[in-house]
Amino acid sequence: MSGKAQYILRRSLQSVLTIFIAATITFFILRLLPGDPVSIFADPMMTPEIRQKLLADFGLDRPIPIQYGKYLYQMAQGNFGVSISQRAPVDDVIADALPWTLLLAGSSLVVTLLISIPLGLLTVYRQGRVSDVIIRAATVTLGALFIPWVALMVMNFFGRELNWFPIGGATDPEGGEGWSKVVDVLKHLVLPCLVLAITNLGPYVLFLRTSMVEVMQEDYVRTGRAKGVAERRVVLIHAFRNALIPFVTVVGLRLGFLVSGAVLTETVFAYPGIGRLIFRSVQQHDYPVLQGAFLMLALTVVLFNLITDLVYGALDPRIIYGS
Amino acid sequence: MASSSDRPINLLHSSLQATMRRRDAMRWLTFAGGGASIAALTLPPYSVLAQTPAATPDPNIQQGGTFQMGIADISSLNPFVSNSQQDSLILNLLYPALGTLDKDSNRLPYVAESWETSADGLTNTFKLRRGFLWEDGTPLTAHDVKFTCDLEIEQKFTFKTAILAPVASIEAPDDYTVVFTMSQPVATFIYDVAFWFRIMPKHIWETIEDPKTYTNDQPIGAGPFRLTRWEKTQFVELEARKDYNYPPIGRPPYVDKLIYRTYPDVNTLVLAFQNGDIDAVPQGVPVDSVDAIKQDPAFEVVPNASTGYNYVAPNIAENPHLANVKVRQAMAMGIDKDVIVQFVFKGNAGKMTTVVSPVLTAWHNPDVEDWPFDIEAGRQLLEESGYTDTDDSGFVNVPEEHGGGDLELRLSFAANEPASQKVAAILKENWEKMGVSIPLDAQESNALYQRVRFDRDYELYLAGWGIVDNPSRHYYSTFHPSQYNPGSNNLTGIDNDEFAALIEETHFNADLEATQEGVFKIQEIDHEIVPVFALYYPEFNLAYNRRWQGFQVLPGSLLGIASWHSMVNIHQTAS
Numbered sequence: 001m002s003g004k005a006q007y008i009l010r011r012s013l014q015s016v017l018t019i020f021i022a023a024t025i026t027f028f029i030l031r032l033l034p035g036d037p038v039s040i041f042a043d044p045m046m047t048p049e050i051r052q053k054l055l056a057d058f059g060l061d062r063p064i065p066i067q068y069g070k071y072l073y074q075m076a077q078g079n080f081g082v083s084i085s086q087r088a089p090v091d092d093v094i095a096d097a098l099p100w101t102l103l104l105a106g107s108s109l110v111v112t113l114l115i116s117i118p119l120g121l122l123t124v125y126r127q128g129r130v131s132d133v134i135i136r137a138a139t140v141t142l143g144a145l146f147i148p149w150v151a152l153m154v155m156n157f158f159g160r161e162l163n164w165f166p167i168g169g170a171t172d173p174e175g176g177e178g179w180s181k182v183v184d185v186l187k188h189l190v191l192p193c194l195v196l197a198i199t200n201l202g203p204y205v206l207f208l209r210t211s212m213v214e215v216m217q218e219d220y221v222r223t224g225r226a227k228g229v230a231e232r233r234v235v236l237i238h239a240f241r242n243a244l245i246p247f248v249t250v251v252g253l254r255l256g257f258l259v260s261g262a263v264l265t266e267t268v269f270a271y272p273g274i275g276r277l278i279f280r281s282v283q284q285h286d287y288p289v290l291q292g293a294f295l296m297l298a299l300t301v302v303l304f305n306l307i308t309d310l311v312y313g314a315l316d317p318r319i320i321y322g323s
Numbered sequence: 324m325a326s327s328s329d330r331p332i333n334l335l336h337s338s339l340q341a342t343m344r345r346r347d348a349m350r351w352l353t354f355a356g357g358g359a360s361i362a363a364l365t366l367p368p369y370s371v372l373a374q375t376p377a378a379t380p381d382p383n384i385q386q387g388g389t390f391q392m393g394i395a396d397i398s399s400l401n402p403f404v405s406n407s408q409q410d411s412l413i414l415n416l417l418y419p420a421l422g423t424l425d426k427d428s429n430r431l432p433y434v435a436e437s438w439e440t441s442a443d444g445l446t447n448t449f450k451l452r453r454g455f456l457w458e459d460g461t462p463l464t465a466h467d468v469k470f471t472c473d474l475e476i477e478q479k480f481t482f483k484t485a486i487l488a489p490v491a492s493i494e495a496p497d498d499y500t501v502v503f504t505m506s507q508p509v510a511t512f513i514y515d516v517a518f519w520f521r522i523m524p525k526h527i528w529e530t531i532e533d534p535k536t537y538t539n540d541q542p543i544g545a546g547p548f549r550l551t552r553w554e555k556t557q558f559v560e561l562e563a564r565k566d567y568n569y570p571p572i573g574r575p576p577y578v579d580k581l582i583y584r585t586y587p588d589v590n591t592l593v594l595a596f597q598n599g600d601i602d603a604v605p606q607g608v609p610v611d612s613v614d615a616i617k618q619d620p621a622f623e624v625v626p627n628a629s630t631g632y633n634y635v636a637p638n639i640a641e642n643p644h645l646a647n648v649k650v651r652q653a654m655a656m657g658i659d660k661d662v663i664v665q666f667v668f669k670g671n672a673g674k675m676t677t678v679v680s681p682v683l684t685a686w687h688n689p690d691v692e693d694w695p696f697d698i699e700a701g702r703q704l705l706e707e708s709g710y711t712d713t714d715d716s717g718f719v720n721v722p723e724e725h726g727g728g729d730l731e732l733r734l735s736f737a738a739n740e741p742a743s744q745k746v747a748a749i750l751k752e753n754w755e756k757m758g759v760s761i762p763l764d765a766q767e768s769n770a771l772y773q774r775v776r777f778d779r780d781y782e783l784y785l786a787g788w789g790i791v792d793n794p795s796r797h798y799y800s801t802f803h804p805s806q807y808n809p810g811s812n813n814l815t816g817i818d819n820d821e822f823a824a825l826i827e828e829t830h831f832n833a834d835l836e837a838t839q840e841g842v843f844k845i846q847e848i849d850h851e852i853v854p855v856f857a858l859y860y861p862e863f864n865l866a867y868n869r870r871w872q873g874f875q876v877l878p879g880s881l882l883g884i885a886s887w888h889s890m891v892n893i894h895q896t897a898s
Contacts, residue, residue, distance in 0.1 A: 035769030046482035047800070048808050053479040057535060085406075087399045088538045096555045152590055160598045167595045173558045173582045174389070270586045272556035280396055280587060285769065 444833020
C-alpha cells in the first residue's frame with residue numbers, strides 16, 4: 001500500500017471516530033436542553049395522558065441510555081428516525097434540504113474566493129496604503145453585520161426597489177420547466193449567495209494577506225527579485241503558490257461555518273436548505289432532525305478536512321503522506 | 324375540520340420571529356390552529372341548522388386565476404397529526420368535516436345533514452348527506468366518520484383527542500348515520516366533533532401501517548380543492564375541482580389554483596406581499612408593518628381578534644401571599660390595562676376582564692366588570708389584610724407569621740418576546756407603586772416551561788393561551804383542582820370549592836344553555852377570586868391585495884380570510 005493510501009485509510013478511521021464523538025455530543029447536548037419536544041404541542045386541551053402518549057410515540061419516555069443505544073443502532077443503519085414536528089422520516093427531510101444547501105454554500109464559496117483572493121492580493125500590493133486599510137476595514141465590518149438585517153436590506157433594494165431578483169424562496173411556483181427553471185433557480189440563488197459571500201469575506205482576505213506578507217519576506221522571493229523576475233510574477237507565482245497552503249487550510253476549516261452560517265441566511269431568504277431546517281428544528285426541539293442535520297455537518301467538515309489535506313500535496317510536492 | 328395547536332404564548336416566544344429582529348411571535352404562532360370551532364362558539368348555538376344557500380353562479384364574477392398566499396412553515400399535511408394553523412388552512416380545503424360556518428357564524432351542515440342530541444345528552448346522532456365522493460370516486464359514508472374518530476381515540480394523535488374522551492362508543496348503523504354514545508354528557512360535544520375533526524377516507528387509511536408517521540404526500544380528499552404539487556419547504560399548490568357541486572356551496576370555486584408559499588421569517592413574507600409576489604397574508608402582519616400596508620391603497624387590512632388571551636398566573640398553591648385572595652384582589656386593582664393595550668400593542672389588542680374573551684360573545688358575561696385601576700384602593704386592601712409598610716422601605720411588609728419582610732413576588736416571563744418584556748415592565752411599575760416589590764425574571768422559554776409546569780418553581784408567570792374556543796372546557800382543564808398535575812394546564816393550583824363545583828357541573832352537562840349559563844356564573848366567581856390576572860387579547864391584522872375580492876372573514880376566528888368559505892368565493896377584481 002502506498003504512503004498516500006495508508007494515509008487516507010488512517011485519516012478515514014480517525015474520521016469515523018470523530019463522527020462518533022460528534023454524534024454522541026449532539027445527542028446529549030440536545031437532551032440537556034430544558035423542556036421537551038412535546039411541550040411544543042401544549043394546548044388548553046392537552047391532558048397529561050395524551051402528553052405521555054406522545055412522549056411514548058417518539059420513544060422519549062425511555063431512559064436516556066436506552067434512547068442513546070437505539071439512536072446509535074439506528075444511525076449505524078443510516079436511519080435517523082422520524083421528525084417530531086414534521087412527522088416524516090428524517091432521512092427524507094434532510095435529503096430534501098441538502099441539495100439546496102450544497103448549491104448555496106458551494107456557489108457562495110466560489111464567489112467568496114473570487115472576491116477575496118484578488119482583494120487579498122491587492123492589500124499586499126498596497127500594503128500600508130489607504131486602499132489596504134479600507135479593504136481590510138470594509139471586509140471585517142461586513143462580517144460583523146447582523147445577517148437578517150443585511151438580508152432584508154438587500155431584498156428590499158434589489159428585490160422590491162429595483163425588481164432585479166425575487167424576494168425569498170428557491171424557486172417560483174410558476175417558474176416553468178427546463179431552461180426557464182434553471183434561470184429561475186439561479187435568480188433565486190443570487191441574493192442569498194451574495195449575502196453569505198460578503199459577510200464571509202473578512203477572514204479570507206485577512207488570512208491571505210497575512211500569509212502573503214510572511215511569504216514575501218522569504219529568501220526565494222528576494223532571490224526571484226534579485227534575478228530580475230517581474231514583480232507580478234514574483235507575487236503571483238513565487239509567493240502566492242506558497243501562501244496558498246495555509247490559506248487552503250482556512251478555507252477547509254471555514255466550510256463548516258459556511259454551512260452553519262447559512263442558518264440565518266436561509267431562514268430570512270426562505271431558502272429551503274439545512275440551515276432553515278436547523279433553525280426551525282431548534283425551536284421545536286425536534287431531536288431526530290437535529291441529530292441528523294448536525295451529523296451531516298460533522299460529515300461535511302470531516303470530509304472537507306480530508307480533502308484539504310490531500311490538496312496540500314498538489315500544491316506543494318514536498319509534502320509526503322505517510323511516515 | 325379545524326386542527327389546532329394552541330400553544331401557550333411563552334412557547335410561542337421561542338419562535339423564529341422572536342429570535343430574529345422585530346418579529347411578532349405571537350402573531351405567527353398564536354394562530355395556531357383552529358378556526359371554525361372557535362367561531363362556532365362565538366355565537367349562540369343554533370338548534371336548527373341554517374339553510375344551505377342556493378347555488379347561483381354569478382355571471383358577472385370573473386373566473387380563474389391563481390391566488391397566492393404567504394404562510395409560516397408547514398409541519399405536516401397528515402390531518403391526524405398536523406399541528407399548526409397553516410396546515411389547517413390547506414387541509415380544510417382537502418378534507419370535509421361534518422359541519423362548517425359562514426361569515427356570519429351560521430353553522431352550516433357540510434357532510435352532515437342534521438345532528439341531534441338526546442335529552443340525557445348521552446346519545447349524539449349525525450345524519451350524513453348522500454352523494455359526497457372521495458376524489459377516487461369512492462362514496463363518503465358514516466363508516467369514514469366512525470373510522471376517523473375511532474382511530475383518533477385509539478392512537479391519541481394530538482390534544483384534540485381530549486374532545487373524544489367522554490365517548491363510550493361510536494356506531495354506524497347504516498351508511499349515512501353515525502351515533503356517538505357518551506359516558507358523560509358534554510353539551511358542546513356535537514359542535515366540537517363537527518368542527519374539529521376532518522373526515523378521513525377509511526379505504527385509504529385503514530391500509531396504512533403507521534398513520535402517525537405517514538406523510539400523506541398525495542392526499543385523497545373530498546373537498547373543493549385537490550393537492551397538485553407540494554415542494555417541501557417551498558410551496559403547496561391546490562387546484563380547484565371543477566366538478567365540485569356539493570353542499571353547502573353547490574358549485575366549484577371561482578379560482579383555478581391556490582398557492583401557499585412558506586416563509587419562516589414574517590418580515591420576508593411582508594416584503595413579498597408588498598412587492599405583489601403574494602396576494603394575501605392570512606396569518607397576519609406584525610404590528611410594526613401594519614401602518615405601511617394600510618397606507619397603500621393596493622391593500623386591505625382586516626383586523627381579527629384572537630380568542631386566546633394573555634395573563635399573569637399567580638402560584639396560588641405554593642405561595643402563601645398569593646394564596647390570600649385579598650392580595651390577589653389588591654393586585655388586580657394595580658394593573659393599568661389601558662397602557663398595555665395602547666403602549667405595547669398600539670391599540671391592536673383588547674382588555675380582558677376574566678379569562679373569557681369578549682370575542683366569544685356567546686360565552687362572555689358582559690355584566691362582570693373589571694377591577695378598577697386604583698392603586699390607592701389596592702394598597703388599602705393590602706393594609707386591611709395585614710400587609711403594611713412598617714419599615715418605610717416603600718414596599719409593604721408581609722404579616723409577622725410569614726417573617727415580616729417586604730412583600731416580594733418574582734415575575735417570570737419568556738425573555739425572547741419583546742411584547743412580554745414591555746408588559747412585564749409596566750406590571751412592575753404598577754405593582755411597585757402599590758407597594759409590592761416585583762423583581763423581573765426573564766427566562767429562556769423552554770426552561771421556564773419546565774419550571775412552571777413541572778417544578779412549580781415560580782411566583783408570578785406572564786404568559787398566554789393561543790386559542791380558547793370553549794370556555795367551559797378551558798375552565799375545567801385550567802382551574803379545576805382535579806387537573807392540578809405535573810405538566811397539566813392548571814398552573815396556579817387554585818382550590819376554591821364553590822368555583823370547582825360550578826366548573827365541574829357546568830362542563831359535564833347535557834344542556835348547552837345550562838353550560839352557557841354556568842360559564843356566565845363562573846365568570847362572576849372568577850372575577851371575585853382572581854384565579855389569574857387576565858390582561859389582554861391580541862388582535863391580528865390580516866391583509867390581502869385588492870386585486871382579489873369575495874373574502875368571507877370569519878369573526879373571532881383564526882382561519883380569518885383564508886377559510887374554506889373565502890377560498891371558494893374569492894375571485895379577481897375586474898380591472
